[in-house]
Amino acid sequence: MTVAKDIHSAPPQPGWRDMTHVSFARSIWLFAIGAAIGLILAGFALFTAKGTSTLVVPPEDVALVNQQPIARSDFYLQLKTLYDTDYAHATIEQRRTVLDQMIREELFVQRGKELDEASVDPDVRNAMVAAVEQSIAADVLASQPSDATLLDYYNRHKDVYSSEGTLVVRDLVFPSANAPAAEQALKAHQNVDAVVSQFGGKDSGRVKGEEFYFASRIHLGDLMFNAVRGLAAGQATAPIQAPDGVHILYMVNNRPPVAESFDQARARVLSDYQKDAIARVQAADERFLRKRANVLIAGDMRQ
Amino acid sequence: MVGVGGRDFAALKAWIGRLSVRTRIAGAMVLGFGAIVLVGAILDAQSQARLVSLEPNNTPTDVAMMRFALPRGRGLYQAHCASCHGVEGRGRPAIGAPNLTDNDWLYGEGQVSDIETVVQYGIRAPNGRTWRLADMPAFAHRVPYPRETALQPLTPGDIRDVVQFLDILRQQPADPAAALRGQAIFGNRGGCYDCHGRDGRGDAAIGAPNLTDSIWLYGDGSDAWIADTIANGLAGTCPAWFDRLSPAQIREISLYVYSLSHSGEQPKQSVP
Numbered sequence: 001m002t003v004a005k006d007i008h009s010a011p012p013q014p015g016w017r018d019m020t021h022v023s024f025a026r027s028i029w030l031f032a033i034g035a036a037i038g039l040i041l042a043g044f045a046l047f048t049a050k051g052t053s054t055l056v057v058p059p060e061d062v063a064l065v066n067q068q069p070i071a072r073s074d075f076y077l078q079l080k081t082l083y084d085t086d087y088a089h090a091t092i093e094q095r096r097t098v099l100d101q102m103i104r105e106e107l108f109v110q111r112g113k114e115l116d117e118a119s120v121d122p123d124v125r126n127a128m129v130a131a132v133e134q135s136i137a138a139d140v141l142a143s144q145p146s147d148a149t150l151l152d153y154y155n156r157h158k159d160v161y162s163s164e165g166t167l168v169v170r171d172l173v174f175p176s177a178n179a180p181a182a183e184q185a186l187k188a189h190q191n192v193d194a195v196v197s198q199f200g201g202k203d204s205g206r207v208k209g210e211e212f213y214f215a216s217r218i219h220l221g222d223l224m225f226n227a228v229r230g231l232a233a234g235q236a237t238a239p240i241q242a243p244d245g246v247h248i249l250y251m252v253n254n255r256p257p258v259a260e261s262f263d264q265a266r267a268r269v270l271s272d273y274q275k276d277a278i279a280r281v282q283a284a285d286e287r288f289l290r291k292r293a294n295v296l297i298a299g300d301m302r303q
Numbered sequence: 304m305v306g307v308g309g310r311d312f313a314a315l316k317a318w319i320g321r322l323s324v325r326t327r328i329a330g331a332m333v334l335g336f337g338a339i340v341l342v343g344a345i346l347d348a349q350s351q352a353r354l355v356s357l358e359p360n361n362t363p364t365d366v367a368m369m370r371f372a373l374p375r376g377r378g379l380y381q382a383h384c385a386s387c388h389g390v391e392g393r394g395r396p397a398i399g400a401p402n403l404t405d406n407d408w409l410y411g412e413g414q415v416s417d418i419e420t421v422v423q424y425g426i427r428a429p430n431g432r433t434w435r436l437a438d439m440p441a442f443a444h445r446v447p448y449p450r451e452t453a454l455q456p457l458t459p460g461d462i463r464d465v466v467q468f469l470d471i472l473r474q475q476p477a478d479p480a481a482a483l484r485g486q487a488i489f490g491n492r493g494g495c496y497d498c499h500g501r502d503g504r505g506d507a508a509i510g511a512p513n514l515t516d517s518i519w520l521y522g523d524g525s526d527a528w529i530a531d532t533i534a535n536g537l538a539g540t541c542p543a544w545f546d547r548l549s550p551a552q553i554r555e556i557s558l559y560v561y562s563l564s565h566s567g568e569q570p571k572q573s574v575p
Contacts, residue, residue, distance in 0.1 A: 059352035060550035072355065073423060073550065076416055077432075086416060087358045134429030135546075141428055142542040144386040164443040164534065166459045210459045214445050266397045267521060268535065278429075 062099060065106040070099075078102060136285050137278040145273055153273045154262045160272070161265040165213040168252040169228055171220065174201040179239040179246040186236035186250055204247065213257070224249060229256075351551040359415040362558060363565065369558065376559025379552055383544065384560075392563045399521045399539040406564040407518045410434055410510045413564065419557040425543030426510065433543060436509040437498050441536030448536075454494050461488050462533050465495070466526050472503045472515045473524075 016026040054067070061069040075098060076087055083094050090098075118124045145153075154161065170192060174182045178199040185195045196202065206219045217225040224247060227237045231251040239246045262269065319327065350371050354362070362368055381390065387400040394402035401409055410426065411417025424432040440448035442457040457465070461484075468485030470477035489495040489503075498511035505513035512520055521537060522528030544553055 060355040071550065073359075073419060073553070074432075076359065077420055080416070086360055086414075088361060131431070134431075137429035138543060138546070141425070141540060142544070142547060163531075212443050212456070212459060214443075215456060215458070218445070263397060264531070267399050267537065267539070270398055271538070271540075274540070 063103060065103055066110060068106055068110065070102050070106060075099065075102060133282055136282050140274055140277045140281055145270070145277075150266065150269050150273060151262055153276075154265065154269045157269075157272070158259065161260045161268065162257040163260060165229075165255055165257040166210055167213065167216055167229070167254045168210045169207055169216065169220075169254075170250045170252060171204040171206050171224070172196055172201045172248045172250060173204050173242075173245040174199050174239070174248060176241075176246050179248065183236060183239055183248055186248060189234060192250055201248075204244070210253070220249070229254075354554055355550045359419055359554065359557065362415060362554070363561060369562070372555045372558045373562055375552070376555035376557070376562075379548070379556045380559050383548070384556065387541075392560070396519060396522055399537060401520055402518070403560050404563045405518060407513075407516070408507055409512055409520065411507055413561070415557050415561050418560050419553060421541060422548075422553050422556050422560070423543060423545045426541035427538055428540060428543035430543050430545070434510060437511065438538035439532065439536045440494070441534065442493070443534035444536070451494075455492060457488065457493060457533070461485075461493070462530050465489055465493060465533060466529050469503065469514055469529060470526065473517065 016023040054064070057064050058069065060072055062072050062075045063070045078098050078101070079085060079087060079090050079094065082098060083090060085094065087095070112124070118128050172182070172186075172192075172195075178201070182195055182199040182201060185199070186192065207216060211219070213225075213229065216228075220228070224237075224240055224242075227240060228249040228251060231237065231249075231254060233251055233253050235251050237247075237249040239248055241247075322330070350368075354368055354372055357365065357368065362372070380392075385392075387398065388394055388403055389400075392403035394400045401407075406413060408417065410421055421434065424430055424434070427433060427435045427438075438448065438450070440451075440454055442462060443459075444456060446452060447456050448454045464481045464485035465488050466485065467477040467481035468483075468489050471479075471482045471486075489499075490501055495503075498509055499505050499514055500511075503514040505511045512518075517524065519528070520539070521532055544556075548556070
């Protein structure tokens with residue numbers, strides 16, 4: 001009986017641990033476990049808005065707020081700004097305060113985006129426009145032009161790079177009747193104070209001592225400045241009629257603007273070159289944005 | 304589901320056995336090289352992670368970390384900074400790019416964190432975190448300082464007087480009467496004291512240079528250069544790299560720049 005039973009019984013089934021054989025039970029269990037893990041992850045993501053979030057804060061950051069990093073360097077900077085201390089010397093309380101503030105700021109910024117604050121708040125709109133303009137400008141500043149490029153720019157704008165001229169001029173006011181005689185006396189290089197005294201003139205007091213050209217232009221006005229700027233020392237203008245009398249301008253000393261060499265002007269050349277380049281790149285960016293945008297304009301605005 | 308059992312290994316062994324010796328050696332080399340690259344990449348990533356998580360001002364005391372960061376920082380410096388500051392970091396006075404080797408710092412105190420802030424956000428760079436608290440006004444212009452329109456232009460004589468006062472500050476021969484007038488302008492209507500301090504020693508918090516030493520950011524320190532600076536103003540820039548380089552690269556450059564002025568010196572450790 002025993003022998004017969006052994007002959008007719010089924011061969012022993014391999015255990016589920018035996019990886020050389022297919023195990024139906026193992027397959028079902030692994031499938032079920034995988035499905036359960038998937039459901040848990042999906043539920044967690046759905047109810048916590050974490051998306052495909054990572055649970056590890058990258059080493060260069062101090063926190064992730066909805067996956068938005070708060071950089072360690074910014075944290076140190078904020079610590080320095082608020083408490084004038086570095087991380088090693090900051091108290092736990094100071095570190096916590098700064099981190100809390102930065103997390104709060106990030107949360108509010110994110111909320112601001114959700115609420116689309118930029119569509120209603122002009123300050124936010126201005127800040128965003130400025131930020132985009134700045135990011136365009138950053139590309140220009142990050143690349144240093146070669147000396148040859150700067151020299152070429154300098155040669156094309158040479159007239160801009162000159163010193164501000166200086167002059168010492170006397171603005172003399174004479175009675176109308178005496179002005180022609182005073183003019184002749186001044187042009188004959190008579191002593192200025194003697195001429196003023198002789199012809200009943202006076203100093204207007206509008207210009208005092210040596211001045212830059214721009215200052216003289218302000219003090220004298222365009223008409224008189226243009227009349228006097230080309231004179232050499234010792235020369236005088238023709239009489240100029242003005243509401244307060246007849247003016248004669250006598251040039252004591254004139255140092256016209258002098259062109260600056262490339263080496264003298266290099267720093268300003270670089271600055272101007274970068275400004276021009278930024279303006280060009282920003283204009284190109286704007287053209288690109290307009291090109292790809294779908295802008296619809298009302299009928300009455302299309303004129 | 305089919306597992307990998309002894310039979311599979313035997314089959315793999317048999318397949319390898321069928322390959323020529325040369326092929327086996329080549330395969331082993333490829334696998335070995337791949338393993339080395341992989342291990343190298345992992346170690347590199349670990350070192351970079353450690354580098355950026357360290358407190359910046361303490362990093363110079365970490366010899367291993369400095370050995371890791373400096374060669375990389377040098378390469379990055381050459382690629383991104385040398386065009387202005389020079390290959391050796393000695394600066395270019397013609398464009399106001401400061402010497403980075405003299406331990407005289409225009410912004411901050413020269414700690415790694417200060418340098419890192421400049422590398423990250425730049426000077427007068429187009430971003431909200433850049434260092435842009437003040438510019439040098441152009442006193443020979445109608446509006447010397449558009450950010451503070453109350454500041455009035457100076458006359459050529461005023462500028463000469465201020466230069467004389469600065470000559471006195473740096474113990475150079477000067478006309479005492481002119482210097483006295485210059486001092487009054489410096490400390491009053493010129494507004495110079497506001498940034499440079501009444502003693503002319505500057506303010507690293509806003510990038511106002513010390514006017515009493517022999518280090519000049521622009522030019523050669525001659526009276527003509529100083530007069531030109533007062534007349535035409537200055538506002539040097541340094542690009543920001545926060546959106547172009549990784550945090551680890553920024554730290555590497557900063558440590559390299561720090562090392563330029565601290566070679567052979569035991570760095571100050573800020574941990575109490």
